[in-house]
Amino acid sequence: MKYTFQDSTELPxxxxxxxxxxxxxxxxxxxxxxxxxxxxxxxxxxxxxxLVESEIKALDEFETGVSKAIQELNKNIxxxxxxxxxxxSIASIASISSRKKTELGKELDDNVKTTDFELDQLSTKMLSxxxxxxxxxxxxxxxxxxxxxxxxxxxxxxxxxAENMEYWFGLNFNETSLKVDHLYKNFSLPIWVSGGLLHRExxxxxxxxxxxxxxxxxxxxxxxxxxxxxxxxxxHIFRIVADGNTxxxxxxxxxxxxxxxxxxxxxxxxVLLLIKKMKQYFLVGVQSxxxxxxxxxxxxxxxxNRVFDCLKIIxxxxxxxxxxxxxxxxxxxxxxxxxxxxxxxxxxxxxxKAEIFRQLSDTGSAGLELADLMNVTEK
Numbered sequence: 001m002k003y004t005f006q007d008s009t010e011l012p013x014x015x016x017x018x019x020x021x022x023x024x025x026x027x028x029x030x031x032x033x034x035x036x037x038x039x040x041x042x043x044x045x046x047x048x049x050x051l052v053e054s055e056i057k058a059l060d061e062f063e064t065g066v067s068k069a070i071q072e073l074n075k076n077i078x079x080x081x082x083x084x085x086x087x088x089s090i091a092s093i094a095s096i097s098s099r100k101k102t103e104l105g106k107e108l109d110d111n112v113k114t115t116d117f118e119l120d121q122l123s124t125k126m127l128s129x130x131x132x133x134x135x136x137x138x139x140x141x142x143x144x145x146x147x148x149x150x151x152x153x154x155x156x157x158x159x160x161x162a163e164n165m166e167y168w169f170g171l172n173f174n175e176t177s178l179k180v181d182h183l184y185k186n187f188s189l190p191i192w193v194s195g196g197l198l199h200r201e202x203x204x205x206x207x208x209x210x211x212x213x214x215x216x217x218x219x220x221x222x223x224x225x226x227x228x229x230x231x232x233x234x235x236h237i238f239r240i241v242a243d244g245n246t247x248x249x250x251x252x253x254x255x256x257x258x259x260x261x262x263x264x265x266x267x268x269x270x271v272l273l274l275i276k277k278m279k280q281y282f283l284v285g286v287q288s289x290x291x292x293x294x295x296x297x298x299x300x301x302x303x304x305n306r307v308f309d310c311l312k313i314i315x316x317x318x319x320x321x322x323x324x325x326x327x328x329x330x331x332x333x334x335x336x337x338x339x340x341x342x343x344x345x346x347x348x349x350x351x352x353k354a355e356i357f358r359q360l361s362d363t364g365s366a367g368l369e370l371a372d373l374m375n376v377t378e379k
Contacts, residue, residue, distance in 0.1 A: 002340040006348070013139045017321060017337050018158075018349045020137045024318060028135050029372060031307055031362045038122045039305045045115045052108040056101050063097040066090075117149050119209055123302050130307075131291040135169070138162050139317050144220040145171075145282040149178055150212060158195050158289065165301070165312045167201045170294040173285050180229060181210040183277040189238065190265035202263035204265050207236060242275045274276060308366055315373040322353075322375050355379070 001013040008058040011017060023267040067090050140162070147156040156171035180187050193205045215228040223322070239250040248257045249271070256262040296309050325335045336350040354378040359375075360367035371377050 001343070004338045004340070005325060005337060006330060006336045007328045008338065009328060011337065012321070012324075014241075015137070015139075016349070017325070018335065018351050021318060021322075021335065021351060021356065023133055023137060024314060025130065025214050025356060027173060028311055028360060028367060029363055030060070030140050032366050034122050034126050034129070035305055035307045038119060038302070040125075041115050041119050041122070042305065045112060046107050048108060048111050048115075052104050055104055059097050059101055062095055066093050089267070119303075126302050126307065127294075130167075130294065131353065134167055134291055134294075135289070138314055139321070142221060143217065145176075146219075147171075147173075147214070147217040147281070149215055152177065153273075154178055156286070158294070160280075162317070164297050165310050166295040167291065167299075168176055168295075169289040170292045171286050172288045175285065176286045178214045178285075179210065179279075180212045180214060180274070183214070183275045183281065184270070186210060187270060187274055189249065189251070189258065189271075190262045190263070191236070192259075193253075204261060207267065209236075213237070214237070214278075217281070219279050219282065225278060227275075240271075240275065247271060247275065259267045311370060312373060317373040326375075 001016075003014050004014060004366070005011060006222075008375065057204060070089050072088055072091075136362075138160070143158060143160045144320070145156065147154060153176055154173045156173060158169040158171060160167050160169075175182065186212060188206045188208045189203050191197045191207050192202050192275070196200055209229060212229040212231050215230050217225065219225040219228045221341055223242075223244045224240040225240070227240045229240070230236075241250075243250045250256070256266070284323050294307070294310060296304075297307050299306070301307050301310050322335050325337065326332050329336045331350075334350045334352050335356075336348055339347050339349060356376040357371050357375065357378055359373075360371040
């Protein structure tokens with residue numbers, strides 16, 4: 001598929017922008033009520049906590065006041081020892097006060113547990129709703145992919161950034177272990193070894209890395225990659241650091257890419273192909289992924305009730321593309337794109353500004369703010 005503006009200029013992102021717009025509106029209509037419900041629950045929890053704390057404080061003050069009053073009464077009684085009555089009275093007041101504070105604390109704990117359970121359910125639902133949209137429909141994000149292999153299993157995650165928003169996906173891989181041989185057959189690198197029967201001398205040896213474990217890979221879309229390879233007894237550890245078509249390789253602590261004799265024995269094309277296979281593994285080796293966290297300004301957007309701020313970031317990005325669609329389109333009230341299919345047939349797809357505004361305005365003031373950011377507000 002090829003996607004263009006109505007004047008046949010290619011879209012800067014090769015996506016069905018009209019569909020993404022419709023999906024975004026649907027996402028807003030689904031998530032904004034959940035965020036509101038979550039906000040109300042958090043406020044309820046805060047108010048309950050403040051109320052109980054104030055009641056406990058009042059009990060403490062009452063207990064202190066009564067105890068002082070009893071002490072003063074005891075001073076005014078002469079010719080009679082009532083210390084035991086005084087002590088029992090103060091102890092009784094303290095006991096009653098303690099019991100009441102325990103009841104209040106238990107009631108608060110029960111309420112907090114119930115509220116936290118409801119918040120967890122809303123959080124799970126929110127992540128589920130955001131998942132599919134966040135996978136592909138946030139334009140111009142910067143993505144970093146990480147793989148770790150330890151204790152006989154592989155784990156990974158994708159960390160993406162868009163403005164001051166950050167979101168994580170947990171990655172599940174097809175394989176439970178990963179060796180160099182799985183990525184590239186018969187891969188080897190030159191190293192120095194010492195040997196000789198009569199006289200020890202250093203010589204260059206081609207070391208087969210086929211059985212080396214891929215301990216870690218970190219790769220971002222700026223073409224920077226770092227990988228760690230180890231053999232079973234960690235005798236030969238290799239670290240690869242690559243940027244585009246340039247790379248450094250460390251054997252243990254020795255940089256073999258600045259050693260002229262080792263470089264002469266190195267097949268650069270093989271190294272670049274292995275690096276390429278490592279990058280591709282995040283496309284072909286991932287079985288499934290799931291959104292696990294959304295952060296804004298470094299804080300959890302869901303628990304902090306700031307998903308709306310995330311939606312605003314997306315709305316601004318979409319608003320920029322809406323503006324360009326309107327500039328390059330013939331009808332200034334419609335967002336129109338052209339789609340060129342594999343069989344070379346062409347179709348047009350559009351949605352009106354009024355329809356976007358109508359649907360967003362149904363969600364209330366938050367939707368109206370999003371509509372304004374997307375330049376679809378009725379003038």
